[in-house]
Amino acid sequence: MFKNLVASAVFAGVAVGVIAAALQFWLVTPLLLEGELYETGARVHFSTDGSTQSEAGHPALFTEPMRDLMTVGFNMVAFTGFALFLAVGFALSERGGHMVTARKGLIWGMAGFIAVQLAPAIGLPPELPGTVAADVELRQIWWICTVLVTAVGLGLIAFGPTLAGVGGAVLIALPHLIGAPHLDTYFGVAAPELAAHFATASLGTSAATWVLLGLFTATLWVKFKDA
């Protein structure tokens, strides 16, 4: 059992880690590098001469091979971690009599995206480097709690009786009723168009990767179990 859990998670996590990195290099990294121009002051938005305009365009990609390699490596680590939790979810749902298939894996992946990316992004949008925000520990606590209660809430909706589903919806709403930690000042380091585009690109690429993660992990889970 442990071998099946780990094997399906590692193979899926490594494969999806590579795909995630490729999608990020294509759609997210150019915006991230452009954001760093504002973080370092190489570019200034709303500069002191009163101009509200700043030049658009990102610096050259792939100039730091080590940095790009680390992005691939840490994507593999993170998605293997997420895949382990998906596999744990598969094992628990099968104990409850709900068998997992590759197609159901797609739904698990979507649920993972909602719990880990979309729900926390409602309160804490994906941030460009250099964004000034509330204390990191407070944000991490809110982020972790939101991921946990959203995952539990989705589980109750998917597998519980009707009343438990209502409870699940309340759980999902709870962190947003409490509210994410925010500052009482805007700093606007980077251009707002760039920050908005970064947030949507981050969410869009992770939606695609999470769906693939669900599909791959479930496909391997079914394969290893039958072997």
Add this chain to the structure above:
Amino acid sequence: MNKTKTATLNATHATDMSLVSILGAAALGLVLLFAAGFAQASVMHDTAHDQRHAMAFPCH
């Protein structure tokens, strides 16, 4: 009677083992995600930087 008892015991044992596996896999997942997303040591932070931003982990 005895056979049934043994079967039940075996089933209970198998259930316990699979629960241990499930808990073990979850613990391993937690360690990996902590390393990728939350470890604050500056070496970890710098190497994981771009991936953390892309995945929207609150990292600094």
